[in-house]
Amino acid sequence: MKKNQTLKCGYLGPKGTFSEIAVMKYFGENVFLIPLQSISDVFEMVQNKEVDFGVVPIENSVEGSVNITMDLLFEKSDIHVVGECVVPINHFLVSYGSLDLAEVKKLFSHQQAIGQCSKFIKNRLNNPDIIFTASTANACEMIKDVPESAAIGSENIINIYNLKVLARDIQDSKNNSTRFFIIANSERFTKIEGTAKNYKTSIICSPKHNEPGVLYNMLKAFKEKDINLTRIESRPTKKQLGEYSFYIDFEGFKEDKDVREALVKLEKMSSFFKILGSYPKWKERE
Numbered sequence: 001m002k003k004n005q006t007l008k009c010g011y012l013g014p015k016g017t018f019s020e021i022a023v024m025k026y027f028g029e030n031v032f033l034i035p036l037q038s039i040s041d042v043f044e045m046v047q048n049k050e051v052d053f054g055v056v057p058i059e060n061s062v063e064g065s066v067n068i069t070m071d072l073l074f075e076k077s078d079i080h081v082v083g084e085c086v087v088p089i090n091h092f093l094v095s096y097g098s099l100d101l102a103e104v105k106k107l108f109s110h111q112q113a114i115g116q117c118s119k120f121i122k123n124r125l126n127n128p129d130i131i132f133t134a135s136t137a138n139a140c141e142m143i144k145d146v147p148e149s150a151a152i153g154s155e156n157i158i159n160i161y162n163l164k165v166l167a168r169d170i171q172d173s174k175n176n177s178t179r180f181f182i183i184a185n186s187e188r189f190t191k192i193e194g195t196a197k198n199y200k201t202s203i204i205c206s207p208k209h210n211e212p213g214v215l216y217n218m219l220k221a222f223k224e225k226d227i228n229l230t231r232i233e234s235r236p237t238k239k240q241l242g243e244y245s246f247y248i249d250f251e252g253f254k255e256d257k258d259v260r261e262a263l264v265k266l267e268k269m270s271s272f273f274k275i276l277g278s279y280p281k282w283k284e285r286e
């Protein structure tokens, strides 16, 4: 461990995942990397204070929400969102030996990566069996002893696992990018400078009553205070078909007066209400 790496950050490993790229992009050299086997392990390690931070994917520009992260944000207590980071996602098709595209019989990767490359898989490969893995880098470990197999992952995996590149930039969208949340066991961040526009707040709420206009009334609380929403997603509550929780991100800091007043209104209309955290909006650093 380097001298300045006193803080530990857990993420979906092994080495070479996009989650690892997100950690390095957000923290630079300032944290000690702790690769874990699943996103659920990341939440648990953060919750148990075995790591100071966790980095987890929350949404992708092509595939949408990462449901496991959404559900764990709902379920787990003592988890605070303290930051966000956006990573461009360029996928590589790799294997341990040279292989023509048509010879790939088994294709290994994370479900999100397979989804993000679906056009390439359909149009350029010869209908391979698809095996979903815990992460993209995990796919590289798994293909080692499987003949006629290939994996999809980041550029970093090429050198780490000493792989051959069969095709590059195979994602369906040029601007493919994934947003990650930085999570911690306590609020590790307080507003320091700038206007509400420099911050975001993320919340989850489930309306008390399933009746006409309920979502309209919830969103009106934001409109009345001129608060700009940046994302709204729903997930089933898992209790009853047709019941949903809403995940809302908006500009502003949770201690701002207008935000506080809007959230008080929203909480009154909710059977479940949770503020995930306020954090600085992601800005690409030069």
Ligand SMILES: O=C(O)C(=O)C[C@]1(C(=O)O)C=C[C@@H](O)C=C1
Pocket (backbone or CB within 6 Å): 012, 016, 017, 018, 019, 020, 057, 060, 066, 089, 110, 112, 113, 134, 135, 136, 137, 178
């Ligand atoms: O498997 C990885 O490399 C991950 O970091 C996970 C993950 C995801 O779950 O969305 C992260 C970014 C990419 O969208 C693809 C996969």
